[in-house]
Amino acid sequence: MLTVLDEDVVVIRMFGDLDLGSAASLRTCLAEAVGLCTPPLIVVDAEGLKFCDSTGLSVLMGALNAVRAAGGRLALSGAHGRFARMLRITGLDTELPIHDSVIAAIAYLNKPGD
Numbered sequence: 001m002l003t004v005l006d007e008d009v010v011v012i013r014m015f016g017d018l019d020l021g022s023a024a025s026l027r028t029c030l031a032e033a034v035g036l037c038t039p040p041l042i043v044v045d046a047e048g049l050k051f052c053d054s055t056g057l058s059v060l061m062g063a064l065n066a067v068r069a070a071g072g073r074l075a076l077s078g079a080h081g082r083f084a085r086m087l088r089i090t091g092l093d094t095e096l097p098i099h100d101s102v103i104a105a106i107a108y109l110n111k112p113g114d
Helices: 023-034 053-069 080-088 103-112
Strands: 002-006 008-018 043-051 072-075
Touching: 002 023, 008 023, 008 053, 008 103, 023 043, 023 053, 043 053, 043 080, 043 103, 053 072, 053 080, 080 103
Parallel strands: 008 043, 043 072
Antiparallel strands: 002 008
16 A cells, blocks of 8 residues: 555555455554544545455445544545445445546545535
């Protein structure tokens, strides 16, 4: 995972698998990201994600709750394949906005009034 700050938005880029073995790393990145900006605006970029299991989805749901509790917003970019299908099947795609690119997700998070 790679975390970068793009002005007032934290971007977390995922690579490889998001499963039981890597979930703790994402959980740590997300917890740190919540403290970087007030309110926290976070994009999780899934473009490089190859696999995600239910543990990974659980981490994302927990992060969504933590970000909202801190008055911020969380968005996804680059969700594709089985991961995108899992988001639709679980309904997480209705709670977690999904965008085609990091740039689109940042624009969404910076849009006033949302």
